[in-house]
Amino acid sequence: MIEVSMRCMTKLLAGSALSLCAVTAMADDTLSLSESLFALAAPEIQPGPSGTPSPWRFSVGAGVVNLPKFPGASGTKWEVVPAVSVSYDRFFIGANPDAASFLSLGAYLYRDNNWRVGAAITYDVIEPRNESDDSRLHGLGDVKRTAHAELFGVYTYQFVTARASVLTDIAGNDRGTVVTFDVLGKYEPMPGLTLSAGPGLTWASSDYNETYFGVNAEQSARSGLPGFSASSGLNQLRFSVGGIYRIGRHWNVGANAAFAWLRGDATDSPITEKTSQISYGIFCTYLF
Template sequence: MIDVSGSRVIKVLGVSALSLFAIAAMADDTLGLSESLYSIGAPEITQAPSSTASPWRFSVGGGVVNMPKFPGASGTKWEGVPVVSASYDRFFIGSNPDAASILSLGAYLYRDSNWRIGAAVTYDFIQPRSESDDSRLQGLGDVKRTAHAELFGIYTYEFISARASVLTDIAGNDRGTVATFDVLGRYQPIPALTLSAGPGLTWASSKYNETYFGVTSEQSSRSGLPTYSAGSGLNELRFSVNGAYRITPRVNVGASVSFAWLRGDATDSPITEKTSQITYGLFLNYLF
């Protein structure tokens, strides 16, 4: 995000909208929501704060997101999400677009004019999957919220940004490990408007795929679905389109649409109804 105060241009570690790069979600809720936070929050061109600037940055806002009821669902649901963050120098808490997370606690390990590398602990804000979400899930049990350890890196050169992350469950809730890679191209037709778009992919461990797409013998007896074992591999391909508009130096709005296609063992799962998935949302935030 951009905050203009006199001649200062500073980066605020918050997000103005949702994802669709966000796409995907791991760090947060589903692969589709978290990555979207990055795609909408990341595109701004920023400079380091001046030596007289305060090291504190804050962002308060929220948004609405329309996303699949569960990975592989044909139906969708609406979710309201908060966008609240605070940062002090290299440390951050709350929403962070680089970590692609709504709930995060972390720090940047290295930053320069091109690179941002960091580590964070994140937690799911939205329940990843509940039996009550859809009749197809009856007997499968809920996929629980969990805490994740994440390493992420972003490289920006002129109008191109590339982001990679590795996220792993550290709370023992069978969410496994996922790795993502996304590239965004940025265009500013006017100074206040930033448009971005680009492709991405997600690799998932066997534990992650088993939790979301596998069906054990016990689940099969309860749900009526056939047993199914899912291994590790490419889980998703996606393409995101995002826009962020600075209404005032401190108020931003954003919108994002992400088109995702399940791949690998996720496509053949008896849980999967639809391999193409769309996530979109609108966000507003205030920076101070």
């Protein structure tokens, strides 16, 4: 019975990680980067000295991703991102697939065979947007890193995983609040290989949309772009495909491609060059 429960929990956690491999929020900052291209999976539960499952889990890895230079950009850029995590029972620090972040500190509030609900504080690993990223951004100012408070929930039933999250800026950097919802189906054509695909959407607050797509009077004067005010609403629709291959008990490699379409005021912004966005990348992690 204990062995069966351990296997079930391992599959659930691995399914959760896989779901984040195929989820994309907005492909514009570290939070969305982690959601769109996260390819971590939980290690098998290792027995401790007493023969019971150890509450400790560790993973070390990195990825290389290609994503738009900024939301609505026609050009892309490459980024190298770390993926290091430590967890003890319900507490975690570092990269976490359920929290969809490469840098997080949090805990699970509730877990059972189908549900995982948790809260976390997350922080951006890279600068979300710099004027130097593209000539179109000159005069608009940088979008700074910030800390976010997050509440997330993941539900898994057989081969389907659904995930929802609410994230809000708690450091006063005008990043606002975003709400994401994604559904993922997975398929295992052979032992060790799991393929996934599914749709998702993102709602963004007026603060978020104004920061990334709005142009105030001062920015307009500096950049030459016309003024534009962005309100809250549906920001993005998306569809992602991905796969994870487990090499033995400890190594995972993963790949993902996310296709996103900006919606609402993001499509009318003078900053936006292209409303369709593509992100893709590969990851490798060592689990122990």
